[in-house]
Amino acid sequence: MSSVTQVTAKALVYYAFVLTVVIFTFVLHNSAFFSVENWLNIARQTAPVVIMAIGLNFALSVGMLDLSIGAVVALSGLVAAMLLPDYGVMIASVVALSLGGAIGAFNGYLSLRLAIPSLIVTLGTMVFLSGFVRYLSGLESIPILNKPFLILFGGGSLFGLPSLLFWVIGIAACVYCIFNYLQLGRRLLATGANSNAAQAMGVDTDKIRIIAMSLSGMFAALAGLLYAGRMQSARYTLGESELITVIAAVAIGGGSLMGGQVSIWGTVLGVWLIGVLNNGLILSGFSSNAQMMMKGIILVVAVGITYRARKS
Amino acid sequence: MIRTALDQIAIQVVDLHKYFDDAAVLRGVDFTVHRGEVVALLGDNGAGKSTLVNCIAGKLLPTRGEIQIMGSSHIINSPHKAQKLGISVVYQDLALIKEMTVVENLFLNREIKHRNQFLKRLGWLDKKAMRQRAKKLLRRLGSENIELEIPVSKLSGGQQQIVALVRSVISGADIIVMDEPTAALGNEQCNQVIELIRLLSTQGVTIILISHNLGQVTKLCDRAVVLCEGQTVADVAVKEVDQLALLALMSGVEPNRFSA
Numbered sequence: 001m002s003s004v005t006q007v008t009a010k011a012l013v014y015y016a017f018v019l020t021v022v023i024f025t026f027v028l029h030n031s032a033f034f035s036v037e038n039w040l041n042i043a044r045q046t047a048p049v050v051i052m053a054i055g056l057n058f059a060l061s062v063g064m065l066d067l068s069i070g071a072v073v074a075l076s077g078l079v080a081a082m083l084l085p086d087y088g089v090m091i092a093s094v095v096a097l098s099l100g101g102a103i104g105a106f107n108g109y110l111s112l113r114l115a116i117p118s119l120i121v122t123l124g125t126m127v128f129l130s131g132f133v134r135y136l137s138g139l140e141s142i143p144i145l146n147k148p149f150l151i152l153f154g155g156g157s158l159f160g161l162p163s164l165l166f167w168v169i170g171i172a173a174c175v176y177c178i179f180n181y182l183q184l185g186r187r188l189l190a191t192g193a194n195s196n197a198a199q200a201m202g203v204d205t206d207k208i209r210i211i212a213m214s215l216s217g218m219f220a221a222l223a224g225l226l227y228a229g230r231m232q233s234a235r236y237t238l239g240e241s242e243l244i245t246v247i248a249a250v251a252i253g254g255g256s257l258m259g260g261q262v263s264i265w266g267t268v269l270g271v272w273l274i275g276v277l278n279n280g281l282i283l284s285g286f287s288s289n290a291q292m293m294m295k296g297i298i299l300v301v302a303v304g305i306t307y308r309a310r311k312s
Numbered sequence: 313m314i315r316t317a318l319d320q321i322a323i324q325v326v327d328l329h330k331y332f333d334d335a336a337v338l339r340g341v342d343f344t345v346h347r348g349e350v351v352a353l354l355g356d357n358g359a360g361k362s363t364l365v366n367c368i369a370g371k372l373l374p375t376r377g378e379i380q381i382m383g384s385s386h387i388i389n390s391p392h393k394a395q396k397l398g399i400s401v402v403y404q405d406l407a408l409i410k411e412m413t414v415v416e417n418l419f420l421n422r423e424i425k426h427r428n429q430f431l432k433r434l435g436w437l438d439k440k441a442m443r444q445r446a447k448k449l450l451r452r453l454g455s456e457n458i459e460l461e462i463p464v465s466k467l468s469g470g471q472q473q474i475v476a477l478v479r480s481v482i483s484g485a486d487i488i489v490m491d492e493p494t495a496a497l498g499n500e501q502c503n504q505v506i507e508l509i510r511l512l513s514t515q516g517v518t519i520i521l522i523s524h525n526l527g528q529v530t531k532l533c534d535r536a537v538v539l540c541e542g543q544t545v546a547d548v549a550v551k552e553v554d555q556l557a558l559l560a561l562m563s564g565v566e567p568n569r570f571s572a
Contacts, residue, residue, distance in 0.1 A: 181436055181437055181439075182434060182435045182436060182437065183423050183425065183435035183436075183437060184435055186412075186416060186420060186421075186423060186437070187421065189411075189412070190409050190412065190420055190421075193409045193410070193411045193412065194407075194408075194409045194410070194411075196405075196407065197405075197406075197407040197408060197409050198409065198420070198421075200391070200403070200407035201407065201420045201421045202391070202392055202395060202421045202422075203420070203421050260409075260411055261411065
């Protein structure tokens with residue numbers, strides 16, 4: 001019984017993905033849905049969201065939540081766009097990534113120091129940063145003209161495939177290795193699964209939690225760079241509406257929102273699933289309202305299944 | 313000159329006091345445990361056993377007195393320090409991570425890393441080496457029936473207890489303090505754990521056992537140290553006393569009055 005539900009929780013995203021593609025293939029056989037160009041387009045559009053979602057796995061692995069990632073995306077994009085003309089790709093991206101990491105570490109530290117849930121701390125950070133990026137940008141979007149930046153983070157391609165796809169695969173592979181082959185991964189998961197036991201074994205769980213939140217922020221900042229690169233400009237709205245997509249994707253991908261369990265490739269496929277659904281719904285003539293409703297349903301259904309699997 | 317194991321003093325507690333505000337919980341505890349001995353720590357609820365164990369484990373700092381490990385005095389001011397001195401405490405909840413596999417639990421935070429210098433720096437794990445080491449150790453300790461790659465939650469209570477013990481051994485512990493290791497176990501599992509404790513002691517590991525099961529204490533232990541109201545009231549060879557006498561000592565009644 002338990003093994004059946006567990007398989008369902010982990011493999012849910014694979015079934016859902018195949019099912020969705022099959023359904024849309026039938027419904028949309030006359031449209032451009034099944035063209036290579038459309039699929040590459042989905043891959044491009046979802047790339048920054050995948051990176052955000054992969055980053056969120058770090059926070060979730062230690063049993064914390066990071067709601068500020070959407071706002072960090074916007075901040076990182078804006079900061080990079082403002083620094084690029086004067087300082088170049090290297091400095092702009094390093095500053096943006098460090099800023100993301102620092103905000104994440106601050107979230108983690110504050111949550112531990114004040115002993116309040118990360119949900120609340122990062123909710124506060126999210127609202128604060130949302131206000132800050134509006135102030136910083138004056139509600140204007142900042143164009144990016146720096147060629148190397150655009151090639152590296154956005155529009156470039158390699159062997160006919162968009163460079164964004166390589167970012168996704170590369171980052172996913174790296175994070176997969178962290179969780180499966182590195183000592184850090186063991187410490188993260190142990191902290192999330194049973195922090196008392198991890199502590200008893202000498203794991204510095206506070207440090208591990210701060211590292212996890214910092215990585216979550218840093219990956220959100222990277223997502224911000226990819227967004228800015230793809231849009232060739234930075235705007236305070238970047239990433240703002242993606243938080244629910246990210247959480248839904250992680251949940252349907254088989255990760256646990258309660259900590260101690262992550263699924264990196266499941267997360268990637270989860271975002272792609274939502275991307276395909278969005279794309280298919282638009283091609284079928286539905287509005288973005290329908291997309292939002294669908295994301296809400298996916299979130300509840302996916303979390304429901306994960307919970308059941310955990311209980312049994 | 314080679315000395316026999318039992319000649320060496322593993323841990324010596326000298327005149328240990330612990331006050332919480334004004335309440336004296338430990339009021340002069342003295343005992344000595346030799347290497348490879350299995351010693352029971354007995355006492356009623358509130359006798360100070362947990363406080364004593366927490367002092368040894370580095371969770372509490374004693375107010376007065378000293379703890380000597382292998383002949384030299386140490387201030388054990390953190391669990392980490394205790395681990396470094398070779399002390400490992402197996403608490404009743406075992407502190408295992410149920411979602412993780414046996415081998416992951418055995419090596420948590422002391423994983424064997426890859427031989428390649430660069431990968432080692434990254435913290436890359438040598439999973440094969442850990443599996444082999446765990447397999448070898450479990451075989452040596454007669455517990456090779458425990459599967460390494462399944463989550464700990466799938467093991468029986470006795471097997472979980474054994475995993476917690478083996479983890480202490482892997483951590484390099486010479487002194488293992490066990491809190492009620494068999495309280496929640498059935499008869500057969502209980503015997504498995506007892507077998508393992510015996511085996512470890514023959515290999516030079518010192519075991520301090522907190523137990524309420526006097527039958528087990530008399531069967532398994534070499535000596536019993538009895539605490540009563542924060543003081544050592546008896547340190548006896550288990551063979552020389554019967555269970556009733558131990559019970560009397562624990563409750564603070566003069567044993568000779570009891571047996572008369």
